[in-house]
Amino acid sequence: MTGKYDVLIIGGGLVGASLLCALESAINQYELKVALVETHSIDEARDTPPSYDARASALSYGTQLIYEELGLWSALDQFATPILDIQVSDQGHFGATNLNYQDEGVPALGYVVENHRLGEVLLKKLKDFRDQGLVEVLSPAQVESLQPMPGSEMKVLIGQSGESVEKLASLVVLADGGRSSLMEKLCIGRKHYDYEQHALIANVSLDRPHQGVAYERFSGRGPMALLPLSDDRSALVWTVPSDEINDKIAMDDETFLTTLQEKFGYRAGEFTRVGTRETYPLALSVAREQVRPGLVVLGNAAHAMHPVAGQGYNLAIRDTLALADNIINSIRQGMSPGHLTRLLQYVDEQKTDQKMTLDFCDGLVKLFSRQELPVILARNLGLTCLDMSRGLKGRFARKAMGL
Template sequence: MKHSDTDVIIAGGGLAGATLALALARVAPALRVTVVEAFPLSADALPDSYQPSYDARSTALAWGSRLIFEELGLWSRLSEHATPIRHIHVSDRGRFGATRLNANEYEQQALGYVVDNRWMGLCLMRALLETNTQWQAPAEVADMAPSGQGVSVTVKAGDETRIMTAQCLIIADGGRSGLREKLGFQANHHSYDQNALIANVTTSDSHQFSAFERFTDAGPMALLPHGSPSRAGHQSALVWTLSDKELEGVLAMPDSDKCQRLQERFGWRLGRFTRIGDCNHYPLKLTTVDEPVRPGVALVGNAAHALHPVAGQGFNLALRGLMTLVEQFRLAAEQGRPPGDFQILRRYHELHRPDWQQTVQFSDSLIRIFGHALAPVAAARDAGLMGLDLLPGAKRLFARSAMGTGGRRAVINGPAASDKR
């Protein structure tokens, strides 16, 4: 095999890219991995202690994702600031349909967790600094072309341009991936004609580690427990679906009016809304790529599929895909084959495809079913929600989807990862 600068280049050092780099370091340590990230990385920037911010953005991790982070030796540190979800309440506003999931019914400590993105990133960076992973930051992958060694990757860092050779390029630069478009991957976009407003809120009643998924005539909204991992508090992470016009109106309101409008839409299950933090928002759409692999290159994470946040499945689906890819790279290394071998990448896609198809269908169908205001459809979905409580088998399947244990998840068979503090 001809010499290359590195074996795997990961374009993007966000949550997906950093997790992939750590998994490769744990499972296939012989592979040389280089992460190219637009933001600077410095060990000096990692604080000795983490102080959560009220306005921190967060991610919902399913129980299956906890198992993945345990395998990577990261969970003991992550769990220091991971708020457990012990109950999930799903309801249809103004109608009788509802279902409830409780962790103790499935003999689990939690159905999932809510973790600040910044804390997750800091944990990943600390772990990666203990590996042989190489970083090019701040820098970006500007282009890629096939070469004798696998791929030839153009990396730009300020005014400097460098050509790096690698056996495989992994594109993990997010849902707005410019590199995906530049390399000609065909992305399918379906707009929901809605926006997600993201904020943290405080309520007069404690969340009691409960997550609420509330479907309304204006779209779904979710409240996830946020804050202390051991003491049930009053702060929740809000995902509020709004039309363009509604979003414009809500953003123009003072905070007291935002809380009142939210109260009208959500109800009183958590008492009165007393505070809403900084509001961020983005348009909602379903993005998929039918063929996310080519010889020497693969899309992962949101670059490969971006979902509606209604069921909190996006990052959890990405994690399962990353582990499937890592397992194929491990097998390739054992066989003396380059990770960019198209058969290796195609096998990864074949294994991951049923999971993302099932997850996309699950998330998208919730939006379509609960988006109908017609009385017969509304009655049918309410009966369906009630039926979940009455039919243990159906409820168990629903719970497996919520917990991220229904899809295929690769088992790491590489060297045991030590769960370092």
């Protein structure tokens, strides 16, 4: 054995790097030994997307508070576009509701940040931790196998520079994405539901400023979201049936904008420009096990959901902070961070949030996809009642904000 860690994180993406930041206090206070394994070199220059086409994520107000707590928001704030209003509507029907930041007493309902900006801030922190000797970063490197050992430890075989080394870890955190090959090797199954839909994502421009308004527009066969971006761009997320996606991609820009306008309507203005269009298939995918002795599954590896309401990454960050708190409390109590009893407590604390968020997003998609008249009437009455009830709207807004 060439080393033993308290925590070994597999995956240096947004979730893995965020967990590292959340463990900074324990690394300093308790000399927590932490390592991170990343398949790509963290020192190689990364491609910067064209400014117009840069992809973005919606961070809830709750996620902003977490990043502020971790000392990251000051670096992100300059790149963040605040969401001041959210307008929810059902195309062709009377139901609608509007959420406003002033009504909720917050500076913004959420923020939209380009992914590469978020990645740059987290990557800089990762490099700082490594350069200060606080964390060992193995990059580029690949975890070849995980083997449970007595006492809730894991033996980790890591390939780097053509050689393989063995490490011991009290806790291994799998944060290597929704297609984790290590989960397959560990025989951790997934519950999977295919929506038979694709997300079409692109940045668009309109003929008037967005003024910080985000739109969630339900349109029969799939919801459409429009998020405010810097430079008065907006980020489009259009859910399209899988059998129609190739046609949408093949359209020239003028035809695409005309089709988009017909579906979305004119409430945001007139669409004048569209950037590069990209797509990915949509499914609900949940790990059947999130913890084992010495092991936690985190982020998209634990759960991936429909992008409606933009809750996926925000749920992952709430999980990440809860896991960091669990690890720190284990150390304070003199227990191994990989002790199953402690990890089961983490799952128990998060299960309500996870189930509510997953069910909420899945239910929205299925409810607004149905076209039976009684269902249409019921959901539009529901939207109208929500808009008229300050108490209900407040609870709905707090859930959307991750509070």
